[in-house]
Amino acid sequence: MKKNTPRLRTWICLFVSSLGIHYLMLLLSSVLLLEPFSLSGLWEMTVRRLTEPGDATRYLDIAVNGYVSSGENAINLVFFPLYPYLIRGVGWITGNPALSGVLISQVCSGAASVVLYELILLDADQRSAWDGVLLMALYPFSVFVLGVFSEGLFLLTTLLCLYGIRKRRFLWAGVAGFLSALCRIQGMLLLLPALCELLLLRIGPEKRRFRPGDLAVLLIPAGFGIYLGINYALHGNCFQFLRYEADAPWYQSTKWIGENLRTQYGLAQQYPGLAEIIYWPQIALYFLVLGILFLGLYKKERISYLLYGGAYLGFCYLSGWMISGGRYMLCCVPVYIILSKTKDGTARKLLLFAAALLCFAYSLFYYRAHAIM
Amino acid sequence: MSELIGVLGSAGMLALIGTLILSFLRKIGAVKQDSFRAFIRICLWTAFTGAGYVLFMLLCRKTIFGDLTGDALRALGGGYLRDALDGLETPGFARPLTGLMSWAGHGIGKVVFGQYRLGGFLLSFLCTASACLIFYGRLKKIFGDQAAEDGCFLLLCDPCAVFFFFPCGVPLALLIVCTVFSLAACRAKARTIRYSRSLYGWIQALSACLSAAMACAVALGRIG
Numbered sequence: 311m312k313k314n315t316p317r318l319r320t321w322i323c324l325f326v327s328s329l330g331i332h333y334l335m336l337l338l339s340s341v342l343l344l345e346p347f348s349l350s351g352l353w354e355m356t357v358r359r360l361t362e363p364g365d366a367t368r369y370l371d372i373a374v375n376g377y378v379s380s381g382e383n384a385i386n387l388v389f390f391p392l393y394p395y396l397i398r399g400v401g402w403i404t405g406n407p408a409l410s411g412v413l414i415s416q417v418c419s420g421a422a423s424v425v426l427y428e429l430i431l432l433d434a435d436q437r438s439a440w441d442g443v444l445l446m447a448l449y450p451f452s453v454f455v456l457g458v459f460s461e462g463l464f465l466l467t468t469l470l471c472l473y474g475i476r477k478r479r480f481l482w483a484g485v486a487g488f489l490s491a492l493c494r495i496q497g498m499l500l501l502l503p504a505l506c507e508l509l510l511l512r513i514g515p516e517k518r519r520f521r522p523g524d525l526a527v528l529l530i531p532a533g534f535g536i537y538l539g540i541n542y543a544l545h546g547n548c549f550q551f552l553r554y555e556a557d558a559p560w561y562q563s564t565k566w567i568g569e570n571l572r573t574q575y576g577l578a579q580q581y582p583g584l585a586e587i588i589y590w591p592q593i594a595l596y597f598l599v600l601g602i603l604f605l606g607l608y609k610k611e612r613i614s615y616l617l618y619g620g621a622y623l624g625f626c627y628l629s630g631w632m633i634s635g636g637r638y639m640l641c642c643v644p645v646y647i648i649l650s651k652t653k654d655g656t657a658r659k660l661l662l663f664a665a666a667l668l669c670f671a672y673s674l675f676y677y678r679a680h681a682i683m
Numbered sequence: 684m685s686e687l688i689g690v691l692g693s694a695g696m697l698a699l700i701g702t703l704i705l706s707f708l709r710k711i712g713a714v715k716q717d718s719f720r721a722f723i724r725i726c727l728w729t730a731f732t733g734a735g736y737v738l739f740m741l742l743c744r745k746t747i748f749g750d751l752t753g754d755a756l757r758a759l760g761g762g763y764l765r766d767a768l769d770g771l772e773t774p775g776f777a778r779p780l781t782g783l784m785s786w787a788g789h790g791i792g793k794v795v796f797g798q799y800r801l802g803g804f805l806l807s808f809l810c811t812a813s814a815c816l817i818f819y820g821r822l823k824k825i826f827g828d829q830a831a832e833d834g835c836f837l838l839l840c841d842p843c844a845v846f847f848f849f850p851c852g853v854p855l856a857l858l859i860v861c862t863v864f865s866l867a868a869c870r871a872k873a874r875t876i877r878y879s880r881s882l883y884g885w886i887q888a889l890s891a892c893l894s895a896a897m898a899c900a901v902a903l904g905r906i907g
Contacts, residue, residue, distance in 0.1 A: 506707065509711065510710060510711065513711040513712070514710065514711060514712075564796060565796050566693065566795045566796040566797075566798045566801065567692050567693055567696050568689035568690060568692050568693030568798065568801065569689060569796070569798065571685075571688045571689050571692040572685040572686065572688060572689040574688075575684065575685040575688050575689075576685055593688060596692060597691070597692070597695070600692075600695045600696070600699060603699055604699065604702075607702055607703070607706060613703070613706055613707050613710050616703055616706070617703055617707070620696075620699050620700065620703050623696075623699075624696055624700075627692075627696075628796075
């Protein structure tokens with residue numbers, strides 16, 4: 311225990327500081343927004359903004375009532391089961407689903423910071439690892455890790471999977487990937503880095519033979535398979551969720567990236583009030599993440615991370631009616647890994663400065679109930 | 684502006700996919716480091732010259748005719764490009780090479796969610812880049828790196844080079860010609876070639892001017 315105390319201390323620091331940044335932004339936002347400021351006003355704003363907007367009510371409905379096959383809440387099927395059913399499980403202890411949702415989200419995001427730190431530490435120094443954690447905490451749309459949203463849980467399961475892959479513990483990676491795929495559809499994409507690393511082990515310099523444990527990576531698609539099974543059990547159609555997504559209120563479709571970016575631009579012109587909140591950030595994030603991935607290629611970052619990052623970016627931006635692109639890209643973890651290894655001191659400082667400003671701005675807009683979802 | 688964002692976004696993603704695949708192949712030893720570098724270099728040259736021609740044609744069209752409203756791509760290139768673009772939507776075999784490219788472009792377009800033009804231009808880019816790579820590789824073996832680079836640039840600046848980027852039979856013809864050249868010259872021995880760098884510069888500049896004139900003529904509908 312004594313030997314691990316410094317490490318444990320670091321983990322606690324990471325956990326507390328990654329959440330602390332968000333609590334600080336919440337407090338500062340409330341001071342700016344509430345006139346007059348009061349603790350009751352702060353509490354009311356916190357409860358309202360963390361448990362009521364966007365998908366939060368739907369997760370809570372699934373947690374309380376489960377999936378239903380008919381009625382207006384049948385469309386909740388589009389939300390993957392891990393997070394809401396975890397809320398239900400923790401809700402048996404707390405007696406309050408909203409509180410459970412917030413606890414799970416925040417604990418998972420804090421833990422995700424620890425895992426990201428350890429992941430970066432495998433290839434870089436402590437300073438880079440800290441920078442990576444800070445960048446994730448200061449991502450402009452990271453406010454969602456505080457509320458009843460699946461981002462915290464998805465980040466944790468994704469990072470655990472990537473860590474397991476890197477440590478060649480494919481059983482752990484498979485289990486984490488399974489949970490990730492049960493949390494969000496993008497979890498399926500973890501199969502790509504898993505297969506990449508397995509192939510590199512076999513064909514690369516190590517020439518390691520395949521082991522039975524390597525088959526555990528197939529747990530990743532199995533997670534998605536379970537979700538398809540839920541679709542089938544409720545509606546007799548494995549892809550019922552796609553039908554619901556194509557309908558109100560999401561109107562989702564799959565279109566080529568170029569077309570979707572053109573649509574985003576058109577919507578920014580059509581709805582100037584939403585342009586800086588939704589559409590311009592989504593367009594900017596696409597090119598920013600693309601640029602960062604090319605930077606990773608140039609700096610010879612691990613190919614499995616880059617494959618995952620590219621697949622994640624492409625998958626998200628194939629969405630024909632995207633209004634939550636900022637939130638989706640929070641979980642594109644290769645971005646933090648690549649940027650954390652910036653050697654230039656000035657560039658690092660400017661990056662953290664810009665990230666902090668944008669994170670505060672969008673957190674403030676979120677607490678002010680702008681259409682950030 | 685929206686078209687530009689869409690084109691840049693599409694091109695960026697396709698470039699990322701291509702580079703990631705090549706990087707992975709290099710990592711597992713299926714592609715050598717030199718070949719990888721050469722391929723990236725050639726692709727960048729091809730992409731830049733292609734983008735250069737398109738922007739140049741748009742500039743000519745906008746300056747002389749005043750606006751680029753509507754389908755800017757169809758407005759460029761007169762009847763020849765319009766026929767090529769139409770061929771991507773409903774491919775045929777009226778001209779063999781163009782027909783083949785149309786069908787292949789149409790097929791690629793189906794993969795990218797019905798973006799047939801994207802499929803067509805991607806195919807023409809791949810054909811042109813592959814042709815340049817083959818040409819570069821053969822010249823490098825015979826005359827060395829510098830001569831290969833010069834030869835490749837000259838190919839991309841030749842007076843008819845604008846057609847290498849159209850979704851028609853020309854890129855495929857270029858690929859065939861370069862492949863035949865490479866096979867024919869496969870037994871040629873390595874030799875040193877000496878030529879004046881300034882003379883080469885003049886030739887390249889002259890060729891680029893002629894290709895600009897050709898591209899302008901195409902943009903204004905004087906050809907095709």
